[in-house]
Amino acid sequence: MNFNPKRKASNAIMLVSAFVIVSLILWNTNSFFKKFKEEERLKMEIWATAQLELIQSSVDQELGNLTLRVMGNNTSTPMILVNEEGSIKTHNIPEEKAQDSTYLQKKVEQFRRENEPIQIIQDGELLETLYYGNSEVLNKLKYYPLALLLIIFLFGTVIFFFFKTNKASEQNKLWAGMAKETAHQIGTPLTSLLGWNELLKSENINSEITQEIGKDILRLQTITERFSKIGSTPNLVEHDIVSETKKAYEYLKRRSSKLIHFSFSSNIEKLPVLLNPPLFNWSIENLVKNGIDAMKGKGNIGIEIEQKGQYVHILVSDTGHGIPKSDYQNIFNPGVTSKKRGWGLGLSLVKRIVEEYHKGKIKVLSSNKEGTIMQISLKANN
Template sequence: MFKQYIGWRFTLVAVAVVIIVATIWFVNNLSEKIQHEETKNVATWVEANQELLQAPEDANINLAVTIVTTNTSIPLILTDDHGKIIDTRNIDSAEVLRNPRYLEKELASFKKQHPPFIMAIDAKTNNYIYYGDSLLLRQVRYYPYIQLLVVALFIGVVLFALSTTNRATQNQVWVGMAKETAHQLGTPLSSMEAWLEILREKEENIPFVTELAKDVDRLKLITDRFSKIGSVPNLEERNLVVQVENMMTYIRKRAPQKVSFSLQSADPEVMAMISPPLFDWVLENLLKNALDAMEGTGAISVLIENHTTHITIDVTDTGKGVPKVLQDKIFNPGFSTKKRGWGLGLSLARRIIQDYHKGRLSVKWSEPNKGTTFRIWLRK
């Protein structure tokens, strides 16, 4: 399937390249033909002017006059032996009035485009005719490139719209799946709570009922998190130091003994508006990823910094690191380097921080076999 997808995309790109190359080749070939014809027309125009200068008074000059007067598209500039401009044809007179140096710039441009034609006035005097490309030739030469650019922009807009639509559809699927999961968990949780109440009636059941109650509460928290996906959560002002410390305590109890935890914050109180259940979900995901990356041995440190306009929370581990080529992909839905899991953890974590807390979640630093730092950025 993947190979077919790659092959399909390659075929489309190859066809597009062939069309572009063929269009450019055809346009260049056509512009060269038009340019050759314009050069011939200028040469004919020069010969007609030469004939008018040298014709006797009784000569028939109708043809020469017709040739001279029919050139209404090719711009011409006539100079003397010293390069002084004597006359012009088909030059924008309005631009000449606005810019006194316009003719000089046009003459310099014409000299670069074509060699001049020489028209002998007498035995010692020559005039030089410089000419440029007509408006038609310029349009033929550059219009296809403009057209290709417009088509490329149109295709880009269409692809962006399709991508946005697909992303919105995926979001709806994930939201629906999360809410349905929360709904399905609700019934057995209610039943489990009822059974716990029955078990509490006997004194000898109290020790294991207490532990079961913790697991039930945990399931209720997970259900609450899933139910909040897709809806705007209520933000509460909470102390992030306490919030992070509580989550680290929870993870520490379930982590191997060879993994050490540390929390650093210059301020004992760092207040921010958060959704506690969803924010805990993000922290739990980052801490669990750190544990998986270290494979049972290492250190996890969390640094909270309270800035003037924002707050940063850096979660650092001493695990295997994330290769640079994967650092942008790990937040994509479905992407995972683990053998199990759906690859939605980091994707949902980023969405929670960006969409609900108006912050950012990114990889601040990572090196293979040295560790990784994830950064949560929150606006005050």
């Protein structure tokens, strides 16, 4: 679904432009590197020629002085000069390392890979071979594209997460708006139902019928309140965690199949916790319904409350098929579901209600082929 085609087009244009700019920079850098390398090659060939002239400098002393100036100008490119007898001379290599024959042999091999050696020949006879490496400037220039790509990659990562967060924020606003609109639309027929129920009471109809209708109307009011709170910060008030959990338990027990066996236990009678009851009960209901679905409508559902230190743990267990350990975290992501029907939003909502609104924690405590135990942990208010 495309909510903002103009923004999508502008993002695509920015991406293509960035790719073109990066490509031009890399191409230009590569061209400059090759040109600089060719110039260094030419400089080394001139140096090799000067070396040959130096050997012959006894014939022309003035030429020899000029040759020395040419040779002295090279202060950046490391060189190793090897004559036909195997004697080695070095230039622009630290003196302490120039005494290490093993180091020099490794350098010769390195220079051979970096640049083709230059042979100094006189009258068809090989006098010396010049091995040279890349200058410090050329080495830095060689790694410049890699540094540039790293910077671009980091910059692209930041941009990606920015757009991803921005998109998620837009989607959250959309879902919150739909939820609030749903709550608003339910409100009108709900008001009429309240009126019709009062009319039925005045007609001396069986009170059990009107009571059950009243319970369902109250349930619709609770659902409306839940949807109206999505996208806004709920108000947390001190409530007894045991009684609130038991309310959700009793409601689900009355309206579930007889094939589902419910159990409730608590090692505390009463404990105050900062809660938003409609949202907290929604979390319990979602966990129980997920358990019922996992059991395919037949099995045992257990709710247990226990206090450990400053925290109270609500454990919801089922005897379903279990959850693979690799999915312990994934199941709380939106859209993740094992059902053929469903949007995979239930556990995502539970996580948001528990962790964002109530500052608690929810996790899969344990799971195997015999069932699953989900744990909600909230801080006690005592």
